[in-house]
Amino acid sequence: MPLVSGGKITGDGFVKLAVDTPLPEGGDILVPAERFLAEADALLERSGKVGVIWPNNRDIAELVPYLGKVAAVALVFPTFRDGRAYSQARLLRERYNYRGELRATGQVLRDQFVFMLRAGFDAFEVKKQADAEAFMQTAKRYSVFYQPTGDGRITALHRRMQLRHSEGVGT
Amino acid sequence: MYAYDEIDRTLVNERVSEFRDQVKRRLSGELTEDEFKILRLQNGVYLQLHAYMFRVAIPYGTLATNQLRALAHVARKYDRGYGHFTTRQNIQFNWIKLAELPDALEDLAKVGIHAMQTSGNNMRNVTSDQWAGVAPGEIEDPRIWSELIRQHTTLHPEFSFLPRKFKIAITASDHDRAAIKIHDIGLRLIRNEKGETGFEVLVGGGLGRTPFIAKTIKHFVHGRDILSYIEAILRVYNQYGRRDNIYKARIKILVHELGIEKFSREVEEEWQQIRNSSLQIDDEVIEDIRSRFTYPAYEKLPHMPDELRQAAADPDFEAWRKNSVAPHKVQGYSIVTISLKPTGGPPGDATAKQMDALADLADQYSFGEIRVGHEQNLALPHVAKRDLPALWKALDKLGLATPNVNLITDIIACPGLDYCSLANARSIPIAQELTRRFANHELANLIGRLHINISGCINACGHHHVGHIGILGVEKNGEEVYQITIGGRADENATLGTLIGPGVKFDEVADVVEDVVEAYLALRERPEELFMDTVKRLGVEPFKERVYATR
Numbered sequence: 001m002p003l004v005s006g007g008k009i010t011g012d013g014f015v016k017l018a019v020d021t022p023l024p025e026g027g028d029i030l031v032p033a034e035r036f037l038a039e040a041d042a043l044l045e046r047s048g049k050v051g052v053i054w055p056n057n058r059d060i061a062e063l064v065p066y067l068g069k070v071a072a073v074a075l076v077f078p079t080f081r082d083g084r085a086y087s088q089a090r091l092l093r094e095r096y097n098y099r100g101e102l103r104a105t106g107q108v109l110r111d112q113f114v115f116m117l118r119a120g121f122d123a124f125e126v127k128k129q130a131d132a133e134a135f136m137q138t139a140k141r142y143s144v145f146y147q148p149t150g151d152g153r154i155t156a157l158h159r160r161m162q163l164r165h166s167e168g169v170g171t
Numbered sequence: 172m173y174a175y176d177e178i179d180r181t182l183v184n185e186r187v188s189e190f191r192d193q194v195k196r197r198l199s200g201e202l203t204e205d206e207f208k209i210l211r212l213q214n215g216v217y218l219q220l221h222a223y224m225f226r227v228a229i230p231y232g233t234l235a236t237n238q239l240r241a242l243a244h245v246a247r248k249y250d251r252g253y254g255h256f257t258t259r260q261n262i263q264f265n266w267i268k269l270a271e272l273p274d275a276l277e278d279l280a281k282v283g284i285h286a287m288q289t290s291g292n293n294m295r296n297v298t299s300d301q302w303a304g305v306a307p308g309e310i311e312d313p314r315i316w317s318e319l320i321r322q323h324t325t326l327h328p329e330f331s332f333l334p335r336k337f338k339i340a341i342t343a344s345d346h347d348r349a350a351i352k353i354h355d356i357g358l359r360l361i362r363n364e365k366g367e368t369g370f371e372v373l374v375g376g377g378l379g380r381t382p383f384i385a386k387t388i389k390h391f392v393h394g395r396d397i398l399s400y401i402e403a404i405l406r407v408y409n410q411y412g413r414r415d416n417i418y419k420a421r422i423k424i425l426v427h428e429l430g431i432e433k434f435s436r437e438v439e440e441e442w443q444q445i446r447n448s449s450l451q452i453d454d455e456v457i458e459d460i461r462s463r464f465t466y467p468a469y470e471k472l473p474h475m476p477d478e479l480r481q482a483a484a485d486p487d488f489e490a491w492r493k494n495s496v497a498p499h500k501v502q503g504y505s506i507v508t509i510s511l512k513p514t515g516g517p518p519g520d521a522t523a524k525q526m527d528a529l530a531d532l533a534d535q536y537s538f539g540e541i542r543v544g545h546e547q548n549l550a551l552p553h554v555a556k557r558d559l560p561a562l563w564k565a566l567d568k569l570g571l572a573t574p575n576v577n578l579i580t581d582i583i584a585c586p587g588l589d590y591c592s593l594a595n596a597r598s599i600p601i602a603q604e605l606t607r608r609f610a611n612h613e614l615a616n617l618i619g620r621l622h623i624n625i626s627g628c629i630n631a632c633g634h635h636h637v638g639h640i641g642i643l644g645v646e647k648n649g650e651e652v653y654q655i656t657i658g659g660r661a662d663e664n665a666t667l668g669t670l671i672g673p674g675v676k677f678d679e680v681a682d683v684v685e686d687v688v689e690a691y692l693a694l695r696e697r698p699e700e701l702f703m704d705t706v707k708r709l710g711v712e713p714f715k716e717r718v719y720a721t722r
Contacts (some may be wrong), residue, residue, distance in 0.1 A: 081209060081292065083332025087409045090329055095444065111193065111210055118328035130201065141189050144182035146322040148449035149329070155449075156178045156322060157456050164459065 002132035005101070005123040007139070009132050012125075014051055014072060024048075030074055033058055036066075044069050051101065056084035060091050067098045072123070077106035086119045093120035094150035113138045118149050173233065173318055174463050175283040182325070183280045186287055190214050191273035198270065213293060213331070215261075215286030216272060220592050225250075225267040226289040227279060231299035231317040231341070232260040232543040236530040239541050241282040243526035249275045254526070256511060256519040258545045258583055258634055259338065260298045261289055265590050292420075293331045294324035294405075298340045300348045301544035304466070305552045307500045310360045311368065313343035315461050316397065319452065323398050330405045334412035335420035337405070338377075345663065350545055352376045352385045352665035353637060355422045356404060361391065369393040374404060374434070375426030376665075378631035383423040384665050386431045388438065394457070396442075399450040403442035407434070467538035467553050472503025475556070482560035490612055491563055491574040505556050507537075509549040509566065510573040510581065514610045517599045518584045519547030528569050536562050545661075546622075547583055548576065578615040579623060579688070580606040583634055587627030587644065588651075594627035596644025596651035597677070601625055604681045609688075618688055621702045624659070637661035639702050640687060641668040642680060651677045657687060657714055658706040669711045672719045683718060690717035 003012045014030045017023070023042075028049040036043060036052040043050050044066075051072030054063060063073070073092060075085035085104070092098040103123040104116050110131035116124065117139055126132035145153045154162075175183070190210075197207040211217075215226040227242065234242075242262055246254045249271050250264040257263055267275065276286060289296055297317045304312040320339060324330075330337070342349040343360035351357030357373035370392050376385025392400045404422075411429075413419045426434045482488045497506045509529065511519050521529075529549065533541045536558045537551035544550060554562060566572040575581050582605060585591065587598025602625055609615050624638025628645070635641035641656035652674035659668030675683050688702075694713055695705045706714070 080206075081332055082414060083330070084410055084414075086329040086332070087406055109206060111189075115326075115328040115331055142182070142185050142326070144178050144185065146182075146325050147327055147329075156182070157452075157459075159178060160176070160459050161455060164455075 001125050001127065002129055003123065003125055004132050004135045007136050009135075014049070016053070028071065030072065033063070037062070040066060051103075053105070054088065056082065056088060060088045060096075063092075064096050067092070067096055067100075070100060072101035072103055073098065074103040074105045074125075075121075077104060077108060077112075080107045080109055080112055086115065089116070089119040089121055090149060110134055110138050114142055118145065118147075118151050118153065120150050173314065173460075174465065176463065179322075180280075180283065183283065183285045183287075186214075186285060186326075187273060187276045187280050190276060194269060194273055209291065212291035213288060214272075214276070215289035216267075216269075217290060218592065219265065219590050220588075221590070222265065223267045223269055223272070224590065225264045225272060225275065225286065226257070226261045227264070227284060227286045228289045228296040229260045229262060229284075229543050230296055230321050231303060231314045232301045232545075233303075233314060234541040234543065235282070236533050236539045236541065238282045238284050239526050239530040239533070241279055241284060243523040243530070244278060245275050246523040246526065248278075252524075253520055253522045255517070255586065256521065256543055256547050256549070258547060258632065259296060260301075260543045260545065261296055262543075263586070265586070287325055288331075290336075292333045292335050293337065294327060294333075295336055295338045297321045297324065298338070298349055298354075298545065300342050300344060301542040301550050302348060302497070302506055302552065303343065303542075304464075305499050305501075305504075305506055306344050307498055308344060309500070310343045310362060312464065313341045313349075313358075313360050314464060315457065316358070316360065316370075316394070317341050318460050318464075319398070319457070320401065323401070330409055333405070333409055334414045335417065335422075337408070337422065339401070347661075347663040347665075348544065350634075350637070350661040350665070352663075353378055353382075353634070353661055354385060356401060357385045358397070363391050363393075367393060370397055372400060372404075375423040375431070377421050377423040378634060378636050379421065380418055380629040380631075381424065381427075382631070382636045382667050383427060384667065385423075386426065388431065388435045395452050395454075396446050398452060399446045399448065400438075400442055402445060402450055403438045406441050407437045411437075467540075469501045469504060469553070470555070472555055472557065474502050476503070478557040478560055482563075485560075487574075488560060488563055490616070491567075491572050492559060494574050494576040494578060495572075496559060499553070501553075503556055505554050505559060507551045507554045507559070507562065508544070508576045509551065509571050510576050511548050511571075512575055512581050512606065513570055513573045514580065514606045515603050516606070518582050518602050521549070525569050525571060528565075529571065532562060532565055545583075546581065548581070574612060575615060577620050577622070579609045579618050579621045580615060582606065582623045582625060583638065584625040585627050585632035587625075587633075591627060591632075593630055594644070595629075595646035596627045596653065598625045598627040598633055598644060601642060601644070601653070601677070601680050605684060608681050608685060617698075618692070619698075619701055621688070622660075623684065634661060635659075636667045637665060638668060639706075640684060642684075645674065647674065653677065653680045655680075655683055655687070657711060658703070660703060671711055671715045672722075675722075686718040687714055690714050693717070 030051040049071035340354040359371040373385035542550040584598040584602040588594040626633035626635040637659040656668030
């Protein structure tokens with residue numbers, strides 16, 4: 001499954017651990033939430049980077065004490081119909097000011113990219129190769145946004161105000 | 172009328188090209204049907220019994236004449252020459268070809284019409300009072316706020332994959348024509364004691380297999396905070412709404428399971444975190460939206476023009492006027508409801524020819540504006556009273572002057588088994604038969620205000636729970652069976668109807684309704700006591716006894 005990060009298909013530096021996989025000596029790891037919370041101290045002492053895979057039915061606030069220490073948070077879309085992780089993503093970015101990698105995993109398809117970018121995701125485990133290749137093109141599909149989110153894109157309401165004021169200058 | 176600016180137009184066009192790409196990928200097999208389904212639903216495309224069905228949004232029920240002509244064009248070019256107006260200010264086309272859908276959307280986009288989020292588990296078309304901006308006694312035009320919310324809910328990055336569909340309706344009148352109490356969020360525009368504009372917010376209403384009347388979650392939310400408050404409700408719902416069972420996924424179930432107190436505490440907590448954010452709306456933003464709604468330059472006209480006085484001698488005109496014409500906030504003008512319920516016709520249908528002709532009449536008599544109401548009728552919102560007789564004649568020629576607005580044959584019905592893949596029973600033929608049974612205008616008038624609502628399955632698109640008489644078609648041992656309720660209503664006193672007895676067969680439905688009506692005529696205290704009031708006074712029992720005594 002291709003990983004898109006920084007707008008490009010890249011290699012994945014993280015190795016995913018299951019709940020019971022033995023902990024490797026070094027290297028960057030992505031750990032399920034349950035294991036992460038149980039072994040946080042030991043995991044964070046290692047030399048490699050640590051990321052956490054957070055399920056979409058667990059309160060994201062539980063992760064807050066660790067946000068300064070993890071290198072990545074992977075949120076899960078069990079199917080693309082299930083939109084809970086969009087709320088988790090916005091909370092991480094906008095309420096808890098998380099600035100590390102925010103990765104979308106699960107059924108990640110082309111037609112969610114714009115929503116995901118707006119919610120704060122910056123890395124995507126894309127299901128289909130063709131979708132991953134079309135990432136940049138798809139991300140530019142829309143130039144108008146009605147809602148303010150943490151991604152900082154200017155909203156339609158805001159743009160109208162700017163237009164109004166700039167028109168007002170000359171008159 | 173609200174005029175789209177370049178920003179709105181750009182978004183609609185971007186949406187069309189996205190959907191064109193999605194259809195292309197579906198037709199080439201790149202997208203599976205399962206993947207495509209969600210995408211097409213977000214653009215109002217269902218797969219029905221015989222063909223794709225295409226549902227187009229008419230936000231808060233306001234149409235300009237060029238928009239109505241564009242709908243007629245779609246009916247003619249891509250469908251079979253007619254469209255069906257629904258209970259949520261949408262229009263449906265029943266015979267669309269998938270490959271032609273992007274073209275149809277593009278044609279509509281040219282006049283600022285779209286089909287975004289008219290189906291799927293997202294925020295649906297924002298609906299409002301079809302008399303918004305013209306009804307006497309309104310707090311203010313609720314469409315300003317409807318448009319603000321329409322924009323905010325369009326392609327929302329957090330709430331486009333909710334547990335289930337989500338519907339918002341807004342009213343600004345004491346008499347609720349927008350049925351806000353059967354919506355996921357109902358907003359009642361009010362002024363507080365300081366004279367500030369805001370909303371009473373209701374939540375958790377909805378019909379379907381587990382109907383609930385919405386409950387008040389907050390008595391006053393200031394206008395500037397309405398987006399953050401809605402966002403807080405949605406965030407709680409998105410995270411905690413059930414996703415394990417489609418029938419328990421609406422917000423009404425979450426509100427019911429948590430209880431309104433706990434649910435409102437959750438919302439309040441979330442709201443406090445986001446209310447002072449960029450979601451707060453300043454007056455300038457509201458003014459900007461308000462400035463893009465234009466209002467007619469009304470003339471100063473007499474309350475009772477000669478034309479109207481003369482026409483009063485014609486009993487046919489008078490019969491129509493009494494049912495179809497309502498007071499306007501400006502003296503000398505009226506709001507005219509156009510019945511889409513002719514005798515023997517499917518409720519809510521209009522032909523392309525009728526739509527075009529109506530657009531011409533709206534240009535001539537209603538400052539180019541048409542409205543769509545949840546009762547599946549249309550309205551001309553600014554008709555000078557002196558023009559009423561001429562308008563009536565023109566409507567009559569088009570088959571659009573059936574004098575039955577608010578009477579027993581003004582029936583709400585879903586498409587039912589004739590079109591819908593979810594239906595268990597036919598709805599339209601029941602409605603058609605009832606319009607024939609009560610075709611006598613004197614009889615219908617004698618009965619007075621009475622709403623019959625018909626659904627062809629438990630999903631309740633025909634709002635049967637809130638019909639004064641509700642008819643629900645179900646399937647029992649391979650046969651269509653209809654359950655009859657009475658006493659429901661969808662207005663400010665919204666109530667769910669009560670079952671009056673065992674289900675009856677297709678052929679018996681009209682007989683049972685006749686018996687219910689007969690019982691009412693015998694039981695009412697005086698002619699002015701409406702059906703609803705008799706049911707309220709006496710309860711269901713006396714009706715049950717009379718209707719089922721001989722069955």
